[in-house]
Every structure is written in structure tokens, then in C-alpha cells.
Amino acid sequence: MAVTTKLLLAILLTAFLLSATNAVRDFQGQQGRQEGQRGTRLTEAQQCRLTRLTASQPTNRIESEGGVTELWDENEEQFQCAGVAPMRSVIRRNSLSLPNFHPMPRLVYIERGQGLIGITYPGCAETFQSQSQTFQAGREPREERGQGRRSDQHQKVHRIRQGDVVALPAGAAHWCYNDGEEELVAVSVNDLNHRSNQLDQNLRAFYLAGGVPESGRQQTQAGQRLQSRQRFQNIFRAFDTELMAEAFNIPAEIVRRMQEEQQSERGLIVNVREGMRMIRPDEEEGEFEEEQGRPRRGQQWWEEATGNGLEENICTMKIRTNLEHRTQADIFSRQAGKINHVNRQKLPILKYMDMSASRGTLYPNALLTPHWSVNSHCVVYVQRGEAQVQVVDHSGQQVMNDRVNQGEMFVVPQYFASTVRAGQNGLEFVVWRTSSEPMNSQLAGYTSVIRAMPIEVLTNAYQISPNEAQRLKTNRGGESFLLSPQRRSF
Numbered sequence: 001m002a003v004t005t006k007l008l009l010a011i012l013l014t015a016f017l018l019s020a021t022n023a024v025r026d027f028q029g030q031q032g033r034q035e036g037q038r039g040t041r042l043t044e045a046q047q048c049r050l051t052r053l054t055a056s057q058p059t060n061r062i063e064s065e066g067g068v069t070e071l072w073d074e075n076e077e078q079f080q081c082a083g084v085a086p087m088r089s090v091i092r093r094n095s096l097s098l099p100n101f102h103p104m105p106r107l108v109y110i111e112r113g114q115g116l117i118g119i120t121y122p123g124c125a126e127t128f129q130s131q132s133q134t135f136q137a138g139r140e141p142r143e144e145r146g147q148g149r150r151s152d153q154h155q156k157v158h159r160i161r162q163g164d165v166v167a168l169p170a171g172a173a174h175w176c177y178n179d180g181e182e183e184l185v186a187v188s189v190n191d192l193n194h195r196s197n198q199l200d201q202n203l204r205a206f207y208l209a210g211g212v213p214e215s216g217r218q219q220t221q222a223g224q225r226l227q228s229r230q231r232f233q234n235i236f237r238a239f240d241t242e243l244m245a246e247a248f249n250i251p252a253e254i255v256r257r258m259q260e261e262q263q264s265e266r267g268l269i270v271n272v273r274e275g276m277r278m279i280r281p282d283e284e285e286g287e288f289e290e291e292q293g294r295p296r297r298g299q300q301w302w303e304e305a306t307g308n309g310l311e312e313n314i315c316t317m318k319i320r321t322n323l324e325h326r327t328q329a330d331i332f333s334r335q336a337g338k339i340n341h342v343n344r345q346k347l348p349i350l351k352y353m354d355m356s357a358s359r360g361t362l363y364p365n366a367l368l369t370p371h372w373s374v375n376s377h378c379v380v381y382v383q384r385g386e387a388q389v390q391v392v393d394h395s396g397q398q399v400m401n402d403r404v405n406q407g408e409m410f411v412v413p414q415y416f417a418s419t420v421r422a423g424q425n426g427l428e429f430v431v432w433r434t435s436s437e438p439m440n441s442q443l444a445g446y447t448s449v450i451r452a453m454p455i456e457v458l459t460n461a462y463q464i465s466p467n468e469a470q471r472l473k474t475n476r477g478g479e480s481f482l483l484s485p486q487r488r489s490f
Contacts, residue, residue, distance in 0.1 A: 031173050047077070048081040048413050048414075050078060050399055050413065050430040051399060052399055052400070053391055053402075053410055054078075054402060055389075055408035055410040056409060057409075058071075059072065059086075060073070060213055063267065064210075064267025066092050066096065067089065067269035068089070069088075069090075070087065070433065071085070071087050071203070078411035079379075082379060082413065083191065083433050084191055084377070084432070085190040086379065087203070088187045089185070089269070089349055090183055090184070091183065091186070094272050094275065095178050096176070096272050097176040097177075098207055098210040098270060099175040099207070099208040100174070100203070100208060100232075101171055101176075102168075102171075102190065102203075102206065102267075103168050103171065103199040104190050104194050105167070105194050105353035106189070107168070107188065107356075107432055108165065108167075108186050109187045109188070109357065109359070109430050110160050110163060112162055112185040113161075113162060113178060114158060114159070114160065114178075115176055115180060116124070116158065116160070116172060117157070117174060118176075119158070120173040121155070121169075124315035126469070131209060139148065160320060163323050163324030163325075164321070164322050166186075167203045167344050167347060167353055168319075175470050179275075189432040191354070191355055191434060202233060206233075207235065207268065208236065209232040210234060210270060211233040212267060216380075234258075234259070234390065236258045237259045244258075249337075269377075277411075316350075317348065320347075321347050323342060323359035331480070331482055333482040333484060336483055337360065337361045337362040337363045337485030340358065341357075342356060343356040343438065344356070344436035344437055345437075353436065355432065355435070356376075356435060356437070356438050357433065358431045359383075359428075360428070361426065361428050362422035362427040363484075364422055364425060364426045365423075366483065366485055367420065367484075368418075368420040369397050369442045369445045369481055370418070370444055371419070371442045371443060372417045372418070372440070372441055373426070374414075374456075375415055375439050376412060376434045377433070378433055379409065379410075379411055380430070380433075381408075382405060382408050383430055384406055384427070385406065385425050385427040385428055386401075386403060386423035389404050389419075391417070393416055394415070399416070408473055440481070442481060444483065445480045445481065446478050446479060450473060455470060458473070
């Protein structure tokens with residue numbers, strides 16, 4: 001009996017020791033994983049240890065039949081710091097940017113022209129219907145031979161025009177058609193760091209038609225060979241033809257046409273052989289209501305939503321707003337310029353994209369007050385004019401002191417202090433931010449941190465007199481973010 005008891009105690013003790021050992025190993029493994037995660041975040045943070053910022057032009061140019069796609073190098077240090085990939089698309093008259101989707105959100109600014117855009121959300125109803133869908137440019141709808149009148153239905157089509165900011169969520173298939181009288185130029189920023197992108201930090205798009213052709217696929221300014229063909233391709237080309245024919249319940253020949261489209265030289269943007277017309281809402285009425293500051297009919301869903309789920313809301317969600325309305329400037333100065341903002345309050349879809357944008361105009365020699373961004377990186381595009389830009393990091397070193405020109409783009413990282421002085425011809429610019437509710441902290445002006453400090457703090461911090469501290473606080477009067485040029489005569 002005593003032997004049995006001792007044997008049982010030995011077994012229990014062994015089990016306890018094994019359990020304790022495993023617990024220690026599990027804890028060490030968990031700690032190791034946490035340290036690995038911290039190491040990963042540290043590595044990402046090191047990407048923003050910049051010693052030099054410069055404005056840059058696109059480095060990769062993809063020629064297509066109906067336009068051009070230009071890409072900035074997302075491997076450039078400043079774009080890696082911000083986790084973004086900028087691009088610019090030029091769609092010629094009567095041309096179609098082919099349907100595609102991407103794993104990260106994209107915020108688009110329409111620099112010039114007008115057109116139609118369709119964004120297809122999964123699970124949303126096809127609410128637009130027509131009795132005939134055979135159209136020619138400048139002609140009345142006609143019937144196809146032997147087919148009679150055909151009906152069509154599709155999701156909503158939106159009118160876009162110069163000055164619009166257009167939100168393209170991750171994973172939503174979209175296309176764009178230029179039905180205007182001039183080229184449609186769209187400048188975009190893709191947020192590679194967004195939580196929706198679980199792949200990597202490379203820009204890619206999944207095309208439902210077209211693709212970068214085998215020959216003449218790209219040109220680069222510096223001669224580097226970016227793998228454009230691998231990043232922008234028709235996904236149907238790799239599927240089994242018979243399997244796709246069964247999935248769509250169509251002849252295999254149609255599937256082969258879908259797959260072989262990539263082999264042509266048409267590229268990512270194609271010419272439309274005959275004019276395109278789709279069903280769309282009354283544009284003029286909607287634009288008038290929006291310009292008057294009233295939401296369009298059917299757009300009050302955001303305030304009236306009762307929390308029935310994102311799927312119901314996103315189907316009717318507004319995707320665009322215009323930043324060129326002169327009467328709706330968020331910041332205005334008669335002597336310095338104006339700025340229009342769009343954030344999640346004006347365009348609620350930005351809440352899910354965690355992005356925002358601004359468009360600004362600086363009059364000749366006017367300034368943007370020295371400031372820093374509290375919660376976002378800033379990607380700045382020079383639309384017209386020129387300016388002198390200075391950016392300073394946490395070590396008190398000047399990482400940028402350059403003149404920027406039309407068509408160039410640069411990044412101001414989060415918390416880096418910056419200021420801008422417009423040139424003799426003024427400056428027009430667009431800013432993308434990696435937050436849907438961006439915040440700035442200003443160094444000079446009526447709402448600045450310096451003005452908010454007691455005079456005694458300033459006199460001791462800078463070893464100046466109380467009168468000098470008072471002038472430091474108040475010499476800009478009521479000016480805030482936009483500062484008029486001053487003649488210094490002290």
C-alpha cells in the first residue's frame with residue numbers, strides 16, 4: 001500500500017513539473033512573439049528616420065491605347081515613411097479605364113476634365129435599370145439585329161469633374177470613362193499601410209480586363225525596370241477556360257476573348273469604339289443642391305442610419321465632393337488665399353478609409369504658417385505655380401529647403417514642422433492625409449501654440465523682454481493658418 005502511494009505521488013509530481021515547464025515555455029514564446037511584434041513596429045518606424053526630403057516626379061510610365069498611367073516610386077524613402085503609393089492617370093477623350101480593384105483604399109483628385117465612374121460594391125442591389133442598352137455616340141438608342149430591345153441593370157454611375165475628390169474603397173471594382181471634350185487627369189494616393197491591405201507594401205491592382213502588354217510595357221525616367229506587368233494584369237487569363245465557361249454559363253469562346261484581351265496592345269486604358277451611355281441620376285439637380293450646401297435626396301442616410309450594418313450603408317454612400325467651390329472655403333484670407341478640406345464629416349466614407357484631403361491656393365508670396373501634423377502624414381502635390389518649402393525634424397535639422405514646381409510631389413511626415421512660401425505666381429496645391437480627421441498644430445498666428453503660452457514662459461524660454469514676447473504672440477493679429485506677406489520694418 002505504501003509503495004502504491006509513493007508511486008502515485010511520484011506520478012503527480014512529474015505531471016506538475018511537466019505542466020510548469022510547458023507554462024514557462026508558452027510564456028517565453030508569447031514574450032518572444034510580443035518582442036518580435038515590437039521589433040516589426042520598430043522597423044517600420046525606422047522608415048521615417050529621414051535625413052533628406054525632395055520633391056519628385058513619376059518614375060514609371062505605362063502607355064496604353066487610350067491614355068497613360070504614371071507611377072511614383074513607392075520604394076522612395078519618403079513614400080515608404082508615409083506608407084503610400086502615388087499615381088497619375090491620363091484618360092483621353094472617349095476612352096475607358098478598365099475595371100479593376102486593389103487591396104488598399106485610394107483617394108483620387110480630378111485635376112482636369114470630367115467623366116463617369118462606376119464603383120461596384122459586393123452585395124449591393126443593381127438599382128439602375130433601362131429598357132435598351134445599345135447606344136452610339138450622338139445617336140438615339142437602336143435595336144440590335146435579331147435581338148430586339150434588351151434591358152440592362154447596374155449599380156450607380158457617378159459624374160466626376162475637375163476639383164472632385166473621389167473615394168475608392170479597398171476591394172471595390174471600379175472603372176472610369178472620359179465622355180468630356182478634353183483629357184481627364186486624375187492624381188491618386190494609395191494608402192498601403194491601411195488595415196485592409198494584408199499583403200505587403202507594394203502597389204498592385206487586380207484587373208478584370210486588359211493588362212500591361214508584353215511589349216512596350218513601360219518606360220522609366222531613370223531606366224530602372226519596375227515590374228509593372230506583374231502588378232497590373234487580367235486575372236481571368238490564368239483561370240481554366242472551361243471552368244469559367246461553366247461558372248458564367250456562357251460559350252468558351254467568350255471566355256477566351258476575356259482571357260486573350262491581355263495579349264493585345266490596348267493596355268490599361270482603351271479607346272471606346274462607339275460612345276457609351278449609362279443610366280445615371282439627374283446631374284444638374286444634384287449638383288445644384290450640393291453647391292447650395294444641401295445634401296442630395298437620398299443622402300441623409302448617415303444621420304438617419306440606425307446601425308443596420310456597413311453593407312446597407314455603403315450601397316448608398318456618397319463617394320465624391322468638390323474642393324473648388326469658391327463660396328465654401330474652410331479657411332479664407334483676402335490677402336493670403338484659401339483652403340478647402342474634406343474629411344469624414346463632409347464625406348463619411350472616409351471614416352472607413354481613414355484618409356482625407358485638402359486643396360489650397362496661396363496668393364503670391366503668401367505663407368502657410370509653420371506647423372506640424374498631429375495625427376497623419378501629409379502627401380503634397382503641386383498643381384500650379386511654385387513655392388519654397390522648409391521641413392525640420394526632431395533633431396532640429398533641416399530635411400528640406402527646396403523650391404517645388406508644378407507636377408511634383410513630396411511628403412511631410414507626421415510631427416515634422418514645415419512651412420511654405422508661395423512664389424511670384426502663387427501656388428495651387430493638393431494634400432492627402434493618412435487620417436480621416438486630421439489635426440494641425442500651428443507655431444505662428446492667432447491660433448498658434450506660441451500665442452497660447454504665458455508671456456513669462458516665452459521670456460524665459462527665449463531670453464527676450466516682455467515687450468518682445470508680446471510682439472511674438474500677437475504681431476500676426478487675427479491671421480491664422482494662411483499668412484499674408486509682410487514688409488518687415490522693425
